[in-house]
Amino acid sequence: MQKKTTILQLRNYLVATVQTTLVDQDFITLRDRLVSQVGNSRCTGVVLDVSELDVLDSFCVRTLSDMARMIRLRGADMLIVGIQPGVAFSMAQLGLDLDGVPTALDLDEGLAYLDSKSRRSSGRIPAWH
Amino acid sequence: MALKDSMRPSELPGDNRAGTAESPVTQRIRIDAIPDIVTARQHGRELADRYGFSETQATLIATVISELSRNMVLYAQGGTISLRMAHGNPSVGVVIRAEDHGPGIPNLDRVMMGGYSTSGGLGLGLCGVRRIADEFRIDTQEGKGTTITVTKWSE
Ligand SMILES: Nc1ncnc2c1ncn2[C@@H]1O[C@H](COP(=O)(O)OP(=O)(O)OP(=O)(O)O)[C@@H](O)[C@H]1O
Ligand SMILES: [Mg+2]
Numbered sequence: 001m002q003k004k005t006t007i008l009q010l011r012n013y014l015v016a017t018v019q020t021t022l023v024d025q026d027f028i029t030l031r032d033r034l035v036s037q038v039g040n041s042r043c044t045g046v047v048l049d050v051s052e053l054d055v056l057d058s059f060c061v062r063t064l065s066d067m068a069r070m071i072r073l074r075g076a077d078m079l080i081v082g083i084q085p086g087v088a089f090s091m092a093q094l095g096l097d098l099d100g101v102p103t104a105l106d107l108d109e110g111l112a113y114l115d116s117k118s119r120r121s122s123g124r125i126p127a128w129h
Numbered sequence: 130m131a132l133k134d135s136m137r138p139s140e141l142p143g144d145n146r147a148g149t150a151e152s153p154v155t156q157r158i159r160i161d162a163i164p165d166i167v168t169a170r171q172h173g174r175e176l177a178d179r180y181g182f183s184e185t186q187a188t189l190i191a192t193v194i195s196e197l198s199r200n201m202v203l204y205a206q207g208g209t210i211s212l213r214m215a216h217g218n219p220s221v222g223v224v225i226r227a228e229d230h231g232p233g234i235p236n237l238d239r240v241m242m243g244g245y246s247t248s249g250g251l252g253l254g255l256c257g258v259r260r261i262a263d264e265f266r267i268d269t270q271e272g273k274g275t276t277i278t279v280t281k282w283s284e
Contacts, residue, residue: 054174054188056192057199057254058196058251058254
């Protein structure tokens, strides 16, 4: 059976790609896999590509923001890429937002965002006098 | 308690007129468990695509079906989604009806204000559906069940 989501490691990031429509349990499974793998692989960022999802209803959006919050608590950033135009439109009409979870157009932009973020934060580590 | 929004006066063909040359037979999808939600919204999207709705409108229709059927699974031990076309002038509409024999929604006014949930949800489903809908009607009776009818026009 084809996997519903794949998770690859790219440098110090995890890239999770949704391959097909997910039912609720698949979202929970994905969340649990990411939350555990992000620690095992010492990743600093997770990019979740949802371009294959044709609906993000209130349940999905809540699960995604929970997922991002858990990953943040594990010390990494999560970013969502690939929200389709129609999906963005219907989320806005439903009054749903991702609760501060950053988003980007596609994987390239998502990785660029994480790179710039980690550069900024490493610059912020106080110098040792 | 019934609540009705009608933003377009055109008469909708009743169920008895489904099956004529221009409107296909009503599709009924039984919703018992979460995977049925996906089936139902795929039917809705197919119907929207077949009748030339835009991609965005097809997504809105699929989202409405998703919200209504999830509510039936969560709160009413399941129900039925019926889909049919309405033929207005000049556009066509998809009519989505979600019918269940669950407990009903006693505090409908509060629910429709949004942000109210008995399941730890966001409580945005029903008021969001009402915002997406061109026509929205909800009939609910305590102990008897709930029927929600949404029409989305192609233009
Ligand atoms: N078919 C139904 N039968 C009985 N009660 C319902 C039904 N649909 C909704 N409700 C009640 O109305 C409340 C609000 O529903 P709504 O879909 O707006 O939000 P929610 O399901 O709680 O959260 P979400 O934002 O995830 O949809 C529900 O919590 C539930 O108590
Ligand atoms: Mg709901």
